[in-house]
Amino acid sequence: MKFSIIKKIFNDDDYFVYLPNNKEIVPIKIKFYTNLKDILFVEKQKNLILENTKKFTSNIKSNNILLWGASGMGKSTLIKCVIKETNKFAKKSLKLIEISNNHLELLPEIIYSLSQIDYKFIIFIDDIFLKKDNPDFNTLKSIVEGSLLGDSDNIRFYITSNLRHISDQNTGNSSNDELIKKELRSNLLSLTDRFALWIGFYDNNKDKYLETVKYYAKKLKKNSFTPKKALEWSKNKGNYSGRTALQYIKNLDD
Template sequence: MSKTTRKTTRAAAKRPTKAAKTTKKAAPRRASKTATKRPAPEQATVNDRIAAALEAIAAQLAASTAKPADSAATLQSAEAFVWQPDGRLAPVPRVSRVELELLQGIDRMRDILIENTERFAAGLPANNALLWGARGMGKSSLVKAAHASVNARSGGNLKLIEIHREDIESLPSLMARLRNAPFRFIVFCDDLSFDGHDTSYKSLKAVLEGGIEGRPDNVILYATSNRRHLLARDMMENERSTAINPGEAVEEKVSLSDRFGLWLGFHKCSQDEYLAMVRGYCGHFAIGIDDQQLEREALEWSTTRGSRSGRVAWQFVQDLAGRLGVRMTGK
């Protein structure tokens, strides 16, 4: 082989063929097409979240459609229930209550609430009731005692359902569950109040009055609160200072309590009323003690607590019964 031939052969070996050039250029293009088809990690995460959310919604809808079928049997099982955040009615085997005749110093409020409850149990028009005022004066005790007294006379057709303050936004769901039930219901919320930027009171307003469906005929709402208007004073002051029209802003807040047809005010009791409560408890539970000694110890107890109320009287009687070895049965 000549020298010229060898150079030509080496040069040909170094130069890539046309097919090789095509292969090298095509490979990156195929890779880029494949990359566009594969979802980015962020897109895959979003898709997973959407799928999980849809599955959760489907499971919740399936569960909600099954709950009303179980509620009729549940309502037969007890006279009182607690509404759970997940939409269940939990039966209360034994309600913690005080006998109606033991509630002293609140005769007028007692008579009004009993009359309203009796009308409602009989299927007659009745009002939602707000029991407000001094703490420890028997507001929640009166609601539970009134229910027990009227229910005993109405053949067990009146049910008491407690809803916690933090679950008030689920009240429309509870109303929908009770609307077609074959009983009458007192929905009871103890210590109802709203603070700060809490807007759940709007759900309560719509249920009480103003909603499209309105309150079911077989449901009435009883609430207790230390505040007459259910809202903190600083909450209303903030609305007044920041609103374009301060009067309208405050009216929006105050209108909640206006939707309760009955306002029953509870005020601090006098010394005579406090002692009457103590004597009533001691007589009911057969706690034998000299009256002068009972009065002296009861007043000393209230002085150390800094207040006189039905709650303070009850706490004193519990302490007295414990010291004397008396078992407080018959509650």
């Protein structure tokens, strides 16, 4: 089965996914439970991504973006919300296409086909794995690094990496662990070298976590939360992320 794109699918929708088994891009409806203003304590990151995206749709010099750092701090949600916000001004000319991080083998064909269509496209790849023997990682690097396909005026790459692959590596041999971690860090740096804009996301502390809990409790009208229970929830999850705060509030009965 050859890859192909039906151009008219972009007329009405803004969010799309690539289905590798069918070798096609299809629209997907997104329910926005979180808006741009609801992603807390990442104002600098938020503004950088929004500004770059608006420049892209306005034909002003813009960049590919690598969003890296702590898991659950809103990287993926932020990208989707920025598309929604930008299209308020860009008259729905901006389209996001999500491609799974382990199905990039047809990325060159996808990029070529999209470059022939009169829309702006964000290629979104979530949580790229940084092993040098990963063919998908190498495909992405080669395109972004200097391929003619990577220079398409109507396409930008927004990629996320949680860095958890580095901390989670444990072979049982300390010398091997260090070699693997060194390799992954090196690969992250080699990837950032290919992105003019790379934006870090960092873990919340306890106070910011509790502020986030209170914010979502008010937004979702959940009155039964307590700081003690919220902290117990975060302890079980192992972090103070915004995602953990939202999950705690959604789990309340009222």
